[in-house]
Amino acid sequence: MRVAVGMFMVAAALAGGCSNTGGGRGQQDPAEGILQDVGDMIRESGQTNGRPPGKLADVDAYQTIHARGYLAVKAGDVVVNWGTAMKGEGDAAKGGGEVVAYEKAAPTAGGYVLLSSGEVKKMTAAEYGAAPKPAGKK
Numbered sequence: 001m002r003v004a005v006g007m008f009m010v011a012a013a014l015a016g017g018c019s020n021t022g023g024g025r026g027q028q029d030p031a032e033g034i035l036q037d038v039g040d041m042i043r044e045s046g047q048t049n050g051r052p053p054g055k056l057a058d059v060d061a062y063q064t065i066h067a068r069g070y071l072a073v074k075a076g077d078v079v080v081n082w083g084t085a086m087k088g089e090g091d092a093a094k095g096g097g098e099v100v101a102y103e104k105a106a107p108t109a110g111g112y113v114l115l116s117s118g119e120v121k122k123m124t125a126a127e128y129g130a131a132p133k134p135a136g137k138k
Helices: 002-017 029-048 056-062 065-075 125-130
Strands: 079-080 099-103 113-114 120-123
Touching: 029 056, 029 065, 029 079, 029 099, 029 113, 029 120, 029 125, 056 065, 120 125
Parallel strands: none
Antiparallel strands: 079 099, 099 113, 113 120
16 A cells, blocks of 8 residues: 555656646747647658658648648648658758748738748747748748
8 A cells, every 4th residue: 555655646746747848938838839840741751751741631631640730731821831851850850941830810911830840930020021031932
């Protein structure tokens, strides 16, 4: 009985010490998480197929794994610059890059933007306008 109670206390202490992994930033904005999910979906599709996805159908295989991101893109809440590659893990640490995807309001009202490094950044409309975009994209 003592062992069971002791194990419960250790488990409770460990669980109580766990928090989100947002680096001390507190709760993550759901829109930020969706853009991260879109980035993971695009990166995985590109790694599997040897090229970045060119349309929504190219990421259909990931709709279960990355449901939030997939559904946001399908609904039009997130706009993807299809055909834009995500950086590899080594280059991703450098940050920045081109706009791969963004909340549909970002160009006019600001919002979260996914960069090719995998970084998700909240931008004003002016910052979005100045951010590097893939050739032929706005």
